[in-house]
Amino acid sequence: MSKEFQPNDVPVLHNYDGIQEYDNPLPGWWKWCFWISILFTPFYMMYFHSGAAGRSVDEQYQTSATENTRKQYAEIGDLAGDQETMTKFLKEPKWVGVGQSIFKANCVSCHAADGGGNVGPNLCDESFKHIKQLPDIIKVINEGVAGGAMPAWATRFSHKNDIILVSVYVASLRNSKPANPKAPDGSPIPAWPSE
Amino acid sequence: MSDVSSASLVNVGQHGDSQLSQNGDSQLKSATLPDHSSTMETFSYDDGIVRMFLTATIVWGLIATVVGLLVAFLLVMPSMASLLDIRISSMLSFGRLRPLHTNAAIFAFAGNAIFAAIYYSTQRLCKCRMWSDLLGRLHFWGWQVIIVAAAITLPLGITQSKEYAELEWPIDLAIAVVWLVFFGGNFLMTLWHRRERHMYVALWFYIATIVTVTVLHVFNNLVVPVGWFKSYSIYAGVQDALMQWWYGHNAVAFFLTTPFLGLMYYFLPKAAERPVFSYKLSIIHFWSLVFIYIWAGPHHLHYTALPEWASTLGMLFSLMLWMPSWGGMINGLLTLRGAWSKVTSDPVLKFFVVGITFYGMATFEGPLLSIKSVNALSHYTDWTIAHVHSGALGWNGFMIFGMAYWLLPRLYQTQLWSKSMADWHFWIGTIGILLYIVPIYAAGITQGLMWRAMDDLGRLQYPDFIETVQSIVPFWWARILGGALYIIGIVMLCLNATMTWLNRPSRYEVPVYSAPKLSQNYRDVAIPPSKLEGMPVLDAAATLSQFSAMDWHRRWERFPIRFTLLTTLAVIIASLFEIIPTFLIRSNIPTIASVKPYTPLELAGRDIYVSEGCYNCHSQMIRPMIAETQRYGEYSKAGESIYDHPFQWGSRRIGPDLAREGGKQSSFWHWTHFENPSKFSPGSVMPSYVHLLEEKLHFGEIQKRVEAAHFLGAPYDQELTQADSMAQLQAAAIAAEIIAQGGPVAFSGHLIKDSTAIALIAYLQRLGKDLFRVETPPPKTVEPEPPVAQPNPVAVTYTPRQN
Numbered sequence: 001m002s003k004e005f006q007p008n009d010v011p012v013l014h015n016y017d018g019i020q021e022y023d024n025p026l027p028g029w030w031k032w033c034f035w036i037s038i039l040f041t042p043f044y045m046m047y048f049h050s051g052a053a054g055r056s057v058d059e060q061y062q063t064s065a066t067e068n069t070r071k072q073y074a075e076i077g078d079l080a081g082d083q084e085t086m087t088k089f090l091k092e093p094k095w096v097g098v099g100q101s102i103f104k105a106n107c108v109s110c111h112a113a114d115g116g117g118n119v120g121p122n123l124c125d126e127s128f129k130h131i132k133q134l135p136d137i138i139k140v141i142n143e144g145v146a147g148g149a150m151p152a153w154a155t156r157f158s159h160k161n162d163i164i165l166v167s168v169y170v171a172s173l174r175n176s177k178p179a180n181p182k183a184p185d186g187s188p189i190p191a192w193p194s195e
Numbered sequence: 196m197s198d199v200s201s202a203s204l205v206n207v208g209q210h211g212d213s214q215l216s217q218n219g220d221s222q223l224k225s226a227t228l229p230d231h232s233s234t235m236e237t238f239s240y241d242d243g244i245v246r247m248f249l250t251a252t253i254v255w256g257l258i259a260t261v262v263g264l265l266v267a268f269l270l271v272m273p274s275m276a277s278l279l280d281i282r283i284s285s286m287l288s289f290g291r292l293r294p295l296h297t298n299a300a301i302f303a304f305a306g307n308a309i310f311a312a313i314y315y316s317t318q319r320l321c322k323c324r325m326w327s328d329l330l331g332r333l334h335f336w337g338w339q340v341i342i343v344a345a346a347i348t349l350p351l352g353i354t355q356s357k358e359y360a361e362l363e364w365p366i367d368l369a370i371a372v373v374w375l376v377f378f379g380g381n382f383l384m385t386l387w388h389r390r391e392r393h394m395y396v397a398l399w400f401y402i403a404t405i406v407t408v409t410v411l412h413v414f415n416n417l418v419v420p421v422g423w424f425k426s427y428s429i430y431a432g433v434q435d436a437l438m439q440w441w442y443g444h445n446a447v448a449f450f451l452t453t454p455f456l457g458l459m460y461y462f463l464p465k466a467a468e469r470p471v472f473s474y475k476l477s478i479i480h481f482w483s484l485v486f487i488y489i490w491a492g493p494h495h496l497h498y499t500a501l502p503e504w505a506s507t508l509g510m511l512f513s514l515m516l517w518m519p520s521w522g523g524m525i526n527g528l529l530t531l532r533g534a535w536s537k538v539t540s541d542p543v544l545k546f547f548v549v550g551i552t553f554y555g556m557a558t559f560e561g562p563l564l565s566i567k568s569v570n571a572l573s574h575y576t577d578w579t580i581a582h583v584h585s586g587a588l589g590w591n592g593f594m595i596f597g598m599a600y601w602l603l604p605r606l607y608q609t610q611l612w613s614k615s616m617a618d619w620h621f622w623i624g625t626i627g628i629l630l631y632i633v634p635i636y637a638a639g640i641t642q643g644l645m646w647r648a649m650d651d652l653g654r655l656q657y658p659d660f661i662e663t664v665q666s667i668v669p670f671w672w673a674r675i676l677g678g679a680l681y682i683i684g685i686v687m688l689c690l691n692a693t694m695t696w697l698n699r700p701s702r703y704e705v706p707v708y709s710a711p712k713l714s715q716n717y718r719d720v721a722i723p724p725s726k727l728e729g730m731p732v733l734d735a736a737a738t739l740s741q742f743s744a745m746d747w748h749r750r751w752e753r754f755p756i757r758f759t760l761l762t763t764l765a766v767i768i769a770s771l772f773e774i775i776p777t778f779l780i781r782s783n784i785p786t787i788a789s790v791k792p793y794t795p796l797e798l799a800g801r802d803i804y805v806s807e808g809c810y811n812c813h814s815q816m817i818r819p820m821i822a823e824t825q826r827y828g829e830y831s832k833a834g835e836s837i838y839d840h841p842f843q844w845g846s847r848r849i850g851p852d853l854a855r856e857g858g859k860q861s862s863f864w865h866w867t868h869f870e871n872p873s874k875f876s877p878g879s880v881m882p883s884y885v886h887l888l889e890e891k892l893h894f895g896e897i898q899k900r901v902e903a904a905h906f907l908g909a910p911y912d913q914e915l916t917q918a919d920s921m922a923q924l925q926a927a928a929i930a931a932e933i934i935a936q937g938g939p940v941a942f943s944g945h946l947i948k949d950s951t952a953i954a955l956i957a958y959l960q961r962l963g964k965d966l967f968r969v970e971t972p973p974p975k976t977v978e979p980e981p982p983v984a985q986p987n988p989v990a991v992t993y994t995p996r997q998n
Contacts (some may be wrong), residue, residue, distance in 0.1 A: 016395040017319040020470035034518035071653035099913035105658030
């Protein structure tokens with residue numbers, strides 16, 4: 001405790017029900033911190049609210065969104081949702097992994113964490129209802145099927161690559177062994193093309 | 196209370212202290228003396244009312260914390276209540292009971308405590324009995340009835356859904372009357388009749404409390420009633436959010452801070468028998484606290500759809516609030532100089548020291564959390580819960596316990612039954628607080644970091660929400676242990692209070708005091724000249740130095756009405772600076788043409804969402820951050836909640852955000868999920884809402900709700916006459932969907948289209964979809980085809996921003 005708090009207190013002024021008061025000066029550090037917190041205000045306001053470009057929350061978000069998309073897809077650019085692309089990416093574990101991340105964020109509550117199916121169908125078996133070839137998966141995810149049982153996801157992703165890669169992941173689940181597979185639904189279709 | 200107060204006389208004549216205070220000023224500063232010719236008056240204090248409030252404090256303190264323990268258990272064992280009858284178990288959900296816990300802790304436990312403190316200290320600081328014993332009793336019983344009404348209505352799902360303002364409008368009216376008329380009126384009349392010339396700092400804080408809580412309560416609870424048990428806030432979306440957190444934050448300020456500072460200023464120097472450290476600091480931190488606090492509310496809404504300037508003001512004023520708050524802490528702790536040896540032996544002072552220390556910690560943490568970038572991490576997490584509990588358990592709880600142990604022997608005119616048990620209470624309570632807050636801080640920071648963690652490829656590292664919940668469940672268990680210890684401490688207080696009460700004398704002594712009536716012809720002590728007077732400085736500098744000596748404030752302290760008006764002015768001006776622009780400047784809430792009002796069935800579903808307290812676990816406000824938009828979808832816009840009376844943005848994500856829930860799952864998924872959440876989400880902490888499937892919706896009640904929403908600005912047309920049939924049609928369509936998707940036709944003896952769950956599903960399926968809705972040309976058919984019967988057209992042309 002600094003010396004200004006030691007016994008040379010400014011004497012008692014008042015007395016209320018036996019409670020007395022000193023009139024000690026304000027601690028210096030207290031005054032300084034208070035002034036600094038007040039003086040900080042105009043500078044902060046000027047920096048963030050003077051209208052300079054790139055400083056609003058929305059602009060900062062747009063910048064980081066651009067940056068994040070670049071991080072995600074600079075390597076592969078905009079994918080075409082065709083059979084050829086999907087076949088190619090099915091062989092790239094890194095991008096199948098990206099698809100898995102999207103799957104975990106959005107799909108597991110209906111199709112289960114391992115794709116074995118829950119309220120939604122089992123994605124790991126050989127039977128499909130609305131799918132004949134790889135790009136059909138993209139179509140089903142985009143537009144939904146069965147009167148909303150599978151909802152349309154077209155507006156829910158920030159990049160259309162997301163839907164293509166999650167479709168690739170779904171395709172990769174075929175012939176995997178889920179813990180609690182739901183009974184097959186639909187009819188068997190030919191294997192995915194290898195080239 | 197069985198205690199019969201006797202009027203035995205212990206005439207102490209001129210109260211020893213009054214001599215001092217009458218002459219105190221004049222002895223120190225040469226000035227004209229107040230005349231002493233006024234007639235002496237005799238009076239005694241009403242301690243019966245203090246005994247009543249103190250008893251209520253202790254009883255409600257136990258109940259509030261036990262309900263807190265119950266909701267803590269419900270988080271780790273969500274299906275705990277499912278073995279009970281469904282009518283009971285539907286009331287025992289976290290969503291319905293969490294408001295009961297917060298309301299009981301704030302308004303029942305802390306509320307009764309501040310009344311006890313104010314009734315005890317005001318009489319003594321004014322040398323005057325409370326103006327009306329009857330108003331005091333009306334206040335006491337009125338307040339207890341309000342608490343009981345809260346304890347009944349909240350579990351029944353009768354709620355306005357605004358945090359700490361959940362109680363419905365009839366109870367709100369009762370609160371206004373009891374608070375302002377019975378309590379405020381009695382208090383101000385006591386000030387008016389006081390025999391002490393100047394008002395002590397504790398009274399300033401009481402005045403600020405009474406005035407500001409009234410203003411906050413009235414303006415946040417303006418509603419349009421729909422029957423006795425339901426109402427719609429007159430504000431919507433952004434404006435409602437601003438009003439709510441203007442209220443919510445200042446409920447913390449003016450219900451849990453200012454009255455407790457008043458309490459501290461009276462009971463701490465009393466217990467320590469030391470003078471207050473600095474009168475000047477009292478003045479400065481009082482006015483700065485009152486003026487600055489009121490601006491800080493928007494820091495609860497950082498990164499939401501609230502206009503950014505308001506959020507910035509909230510942050511900057513929160514930072515400015517740090518020192519005014521610490522002014523109170525300093526004045527408390529430095530008052531103990533020379534009395535620290537007493538702290539080791541006196542449990543009262545121990546409670547006060549730790550309580551004030553927690554105040555200092557919480558009021559440092561508050562500004563810290565208000566910094567936008569810190570808030571980006573902490574918001575929606577348990578960090579906030581840890582923060583409020585260090586304030587509530589540490590500051591409010593311990594100040595109350597300290598006061599209680601000081602008051603018990605004085606009120607019951609006997610020794611405290613067991614001082615060592617009070618010591619035990621202190622230690623076990625302190626350990627309890629630490630065991631509560633440390634794990635919950637860890638939980639909050641853990642979950643916040645998991646939510647935002649991204650990998651090298653710009654992907655969420657923990658995309659599965661449940662994984663982030665499961666990782667903090669062990670912390671929730673540790674919290675239960677801490678909370679239980681705190682409750683054991685309160686049980687010790689109950690025992691100690693009961694035993695002390697049993698040892699009371701058969702008749703209480705009622706000392707009679709005497710003091711002169713305040714004379715009318717008082718002249719103020721002259722303001723001493725500036726120390727710079729006559730020195731070679733500008734006149735302005737001398738004036739400034741004279742001003743900063745604060746002697747002018749002394750005069751204000753003898754005018755209670757003027758002081759009250761000045762306080763009111765400080766609070767209202769600050770409020771208007773934020774409220775008026777938010778309401779009047781259109782660009783603050785850009786409208787979105789595709790956002791339409793809810794259909795009648797969706798409106799009914801929304802009322803169920805409110806009633807079940809879903810907002811206690813689910814936010815509806817996606818912030819503009821990559822980790823959020825990756826997880827939940829496009830961030831929320833101000834124009835999206837313009838029909839939300841009240842807003843449902845929420846403040847805590849125990850479950851995922853629902854702002855873009857519409858169309859994300861099938862209706863059958865929702866149906867089954869309400870029945871058994873963990874069927875689809877293993878590890879989910881959401882309880883079963885099977886009672887929504889079992890209960891039938893009262894379609895007949897929808898009409899008047901539609902009318903109320905229309906009155907508040909929803910552009911309805913045929914809904915105004917056909918709400919019932921439109922709702923029936925939409926319910927049938929959703930039921931048909933569910934059946935087609937594999938759901939049952941009937942449930943619990945009725946068709947599923949009549950279930951309340953269908954309305955709630957209708958609401959959830961609508962959430963967040965309007966932003967992407969493409970305007971379709973109006974159908975040419977004359978036959979009124981309810982827009983509800985067709986699902987909202989899927990956005991076909993909305994293209995997400997491509998980078």
